[in-house]
Amino acid sequence: MTKGTYRRVMTAGAMLAxxxxxxxxxxxxxxxxxxxxxxxxxxxxxxxxxxxxxxGKVLIDELNKGAAPAPYNKVxxxxxxxxxxxxxxxxxATKQVQELRNLYQRDNVDFVIGYVGSGDCLAxxxxxxxxxxxxxxxxxxxxxxxxxxxxxxxxxxxxxxxMDNVALARYLKNSNVKIEKFSMINxxxxxxxxxxxxxxxxxxxxxxNAKPEADLLPAFGSGQYGTEVSALMxxxxxxxxxxxxxxxxxxxxxxxxxxxxxxxATVVLSAADHAVPPLGDKMPEGAIIGARGAYGxxxxxxxxxxxxxxxxxxxxxxxxxxxxxxxxxxxxxVKSAIEKAMEKxxxxxxxxxxxxxxxxxxxWDSPGGRIRMVNGNGHQAIQDIAIGKTKWNxxxxxxxIVDIQRFPAECVNAPAGQKGQDxxxxxxxxxxx
Amino acid sequence: xxxxLHSTLLYSAALVALLLAGLxxxxxxLFLLTMAASHGVVGLGLIVMMRGGVVxxxxxxxxxxxxxxxxxxxxxxxxxxxxxxxxxxxxxxxxAGAIAGPLLARYRSIFFAMLTLALxxxxxxxxxxxxxxxxxxxxxxxxxxxxxxxxxxTNSDYAxxxxxxxxxxxxxxxxxxxxxxxxxxxxxxxxxxxxRVEYLGTSVRAAMAINFIIAAALGGAGGALTVxxxxxxxxxxxYWTRSGEFVFMAILAGHASAPAVFLASLLLELVRSFSNKxxxxxxxxxxxxxxxxxxxxxxxxxxxxxxKPERLPRQAAEKAKQAAARNATEAAE
Numbered sequence: 001m002t003k004g005t006y007r008r009v010m011t012a013g014a015m016l017a018x019x020x021x022x023x024x025x026x027x028x029x030x031x032x033x034x035x036x037x038x039x040x041x042x043x044x045x046x047x048x049x050x051x052x053x054x055x056g057k058v059l060i061d062e063l064n065k066g067a068a069p070a071p072y073n074k075v076x077x078x079x080x081x082x083x084x085x086x087x088x089x090x091x092x093a094t095k096q097v098q099e100l101r102n103l104y105q106r107d108n109v110d111f112v113i114g115y116v117g118s119g120d121c122l123a124x125x126x127x128x129x130x131x132x133x134x135x136x137x138x139x140x141x142x143x144x145x146x147x148x149x150x151x152x153x154x155x156x157x158x159x160x161x162x163m164d165n166v167a168l169a170r171y172l173k174n175s176n177v178k179i180e181k182f183s184m185i186n187x188x189x190x191x192x193x194x195x196x197x198x199x200x201x202x203x204x205x206x207x208x209n210a211k212p213e214a215d216l217l218p219a220f221g222s223g224q225y226g227t228e229v230s231a232l233m234x235x236x237x238x239x240x241x242x243x244x245x246x247x248x249x250x251x252x253x254x255x256x257x258x259x260x261x262x263x264x265a266t267v268v269l270s271a272a273d274h275a276v277p278p279l280g281d282k283m284p285e286g287a288i289i290g291a292r293g294a295y296g297x298x299x300x301x302x303x304x305x306x307x308x309x310x311x312x313x314x315x316x317x318x319x320x321x322x323x324x325x326x327x328x329x330x331x332x333x334v335k336s337a338i339e340k341a342m343e344k345x346x347x348x349x350x351x352x353x354x355x356x357x358x359x360x361x362x363x364w365d366s367p368g369g370r371i372r373m374v375n376g377n378g379h380q381a382i383q384d385i386a387i388g389k390t391k392w393n394x395x396x397x398x399x400x401i402v403d404i405q406r407f408p409a410e411c412v413n414a415p416a417g418q419k420g421q422d423x424x425x426x427x428x429x430x431x432x433x
Numbered sequence: 434x435x436x437x438l439h440s441t442l443l444y445s446a447a448l449v450a451l452l453l454a455g456l457x458x459x460x461x462x463l464f465l466l467t468m469a470a471s472h473g474v475v476g477l478g479l480i481v482m483m484r485g486g487v488v489x490x491x492x493x494x495x496x497x498x499x500x501x502x503x504x505x506x507x508x509x510x511x512x513x514x515x516x517x518x519x520x521x522x523x524x525x526x527x528x529a530g531a532i533a534g535p536l537l538a539r540y541r542s543i544f545f546a547m548l549t550l551a552l553x554x555x556x557x558x559x560x561x562x563x564x565x566x567x568x569x570x571x572x573x574x575x576x577x578x579x580x581x582x583x584x585x586x587t588n589s590d591y592a593x594x595x596x597x598x599x600x601x602x603x604x605x606x607x608x609x610x611x612x613x614x615x616x617x618x619x620x621x622x623x624x625x626x627x628x629r630v631e632y633l634g635t636s637v638r639a640a641m642a643i644n645f646i647i648a649a650a651l652g653g654a655g656g657a658l659t660v661x662x663x664x665x666x667x668x669x670x671x672y673w674t675r676s677g678e679f680v681f682m683a684i685l686a687g688h689a690s691a692p693a694v695f696l697a698s699l700l701l702e703l704v705r706s707f708s709n710k711x712x713x714x715x716x717x718x719x720x721x722x723x724x725x726x727x728x729x730x731x732x733x734x735x736x737x738x739x740x741k742p743e744r745l746p747r748q749a750a751e752k753a754k755q756a757a758a759r760n761a762t763e764a765a766e
Binding site: 040041085086087088090091092093094095097098099101102104105106107118119122123125126127130131132142144149188189190193220 | 459460461464465468561562564567568569570571572573576586589659663664665667669670672674675702705706709710713714716717
């Protein structure tokens with residue numbers, strides 16, 4: 001071997017090694033691996049978990065193709081393709097903490113978007129914070145996450161449940177519904193209890209003379225409401241409030257509507273939009289319903305919403321309701337924060353801290369309107385909400401939502417730094433409607 | 434006592450090996466092992482009861498009591514030491530066991546199982562309605578310190594792993610020694626023939642109540658350990674599916690060997706975690722198939738792979754009788 005050949009071989013080897021190294025480095029930079037945790041089995045799968053991930057799936061496909069409308073038209077997250085790892089949320093909070101750690105430490109995901117259950121959210125938030133890894137909560141409603149603790153790495157991209165019940169009370173007030181007595185039926189677990197006390201709190205300042213009458217707390221997942229409907233029919237209440245969802249909500253509607261509950265009283269349902277497509281013409285007319293945001297049939301008109309509506313309907317032959325909207329607003333929020341962070345750091349894949357800094361106090365447009373991370377030190381989103389009334393359209397054979405009223409975020413959410421319950425007790429001071 | 438000394442040395446060596454191995458294991462596995470050890474301690478209690486011939490379908494009761502007491506002591510009363518929290522949780526559960534145990538000790542088989550299940554579900558119902566302790570959402574528990582050392586983000590996985598390994602090893606050793614004691618061997622006799630044990634002059638009820646209290650103390654320790662390393666507790670700790678998991682863990686382990694319950698617990702955690710990862714839509718199916726295969730092919734539990742179940746007195750007696758009869762016929766011939 002001559003000296004020249006030797007040098008050439010060495011150079012080629014060095015170049016190859018450098019190339020491999022660069023390829024390896026590029027490999028690590030090429031994608032954003034994200035963990036998605038949502039109900040794929042159990043009671044919340046059909047109404048929340050599965051449609052939410054359906055929404056996330058079509059969106060991620062479009063984002064990876066770079067086919068989303070501006071300002072979301074960059075491929076993936078800031079040019080890096082998105083690679084989702086999906087995990088089932090069913091199985092209790094203990095399992096969620098374990099699987100969250102596995103996602104971070106074993107599967108090396110960049111961050112996790114997930115959690116519908118309030119108990120799950122409360123349990124996983126400290127685990128993510130301890131590992132200094134990003135966690136984006138997309139759905140759960142409990143106000144306790146950022147009201148009781150401070151986090152640097154945990155964000156929630158949707159408003160808390162307080163908004164839903166305040167908006168219902170405001171809708172009743174704006175529509176001049178006379179109320180002397182009202183009744184409530186909520187599930188006997190944290191979501192039902194919180195919704196119930198939020199509604200009572202909002203009513204006490206908007207309708208100081210209205211008295212709560214029947215206050216029913218059937219077990220979660222009970223499915224049989226004969227006794228409860230009888231109790232509600234016996235009351236003299238003109239308004240019946242409920243935060244039931246999923247199968248429980250459908251069962252309650254199917255069992256109470258034939259007995260005339262919806263004719264006797266104005267029924268206000270805080271999260272019922274997702275029951276409208278499956279119930280079809282069995283959904284009673286004149287029910288006042290919320291969607292936990294300006295979602296689905298009540299979403300504000302925008303190019304982004306039309307686009308999302310179309311890709312979702314093309315893929316699943318049904319229109320999107322609250323859960324896919326929430327998943328999508330979460331993914332778009334992170335995407336815009338990542339791209340903001342990449343503008344700052346010169347286009348490198350941002351670190352957890354850089355993404356967290358960009359997401360803190362961030363604002364972005366989603367199909368459900370503008371989302372602003374205002375509360376909880378910039379970690380908790382507030383958003384506008386819409387409430388409407390069901391009406392059957394015989395011509396198109398579809399249930400429509402009419403008389404929609406929109407409430408700006410500051411009108412129905414507690415101001416930054418104040419607990420929802422305290423704000424309601426004080427009579428909702430500082431609400432900008 | 435030499436057998437116990439032998440076990441003590443063996444367990445200590447195993448513990449040292451485990452603690453050294455822990456230094457090289459990835460963090461996710463450390464956490465999984467911590468959970469497996471914490472749940473295994475509860476299963477250990479079930480094995481103590483199963484030796485007496487009863488199965489509790491409500492171990493979630495003491496698991497939750499231990500967890501809630503440890504959690505509340507940490508959040509409301511400022512108790513920060515992990516070992517103290519585990520002792521508190523265990524003591525509280527033992528007290529609950531001492532109240533329920535004597536009442537339940539009269540019942541056997543399905544009645545015992547149903548009563549324990551009922552008690553755990555009563556606690557579940559109360560916890561779900563108690564908004565002071567977070568209702569169905571539960572509450573978070575801050576990270577404790579360990580024997581005066583503070584635990585931070587970087588060493589917490591190993592610290593909790595070490596704590597649960599030490600506690601699990603000590604408790605397993607104690608249970609092994611108890612099972613070999615005359616009091617412990619009595620459980621086997623009770624399972625075999627209660628009436629005869631009574632005629633021998635021992636109170637069966639007292640023995641069963643003591644087993645129940647021991648199991649409760651172990652369950653409480655397991656609950657407290659789980660809460661400390663998990664940082665969260667909710668009423669699901671007392672839900673019947675949770676109790677069912679413990680029963681399955683005990684069946685998977687078999688009662689031939691106390692350490693087998695930890696292997697069973699680890700297997701269960703691993704299968705659940707990986708089936709959850711690879712079959713997110715059908716992980717329950719994968720878990721169910723695994724359970725089915727174990728029951729079909731290892732009906733006496735994984736412990737039967739290396740340990741023989743202690744021979745029951747009656748079987749021994751019958752064998753002796755048969756041998757005597759054989760000798761008699763042989764002599765007659």
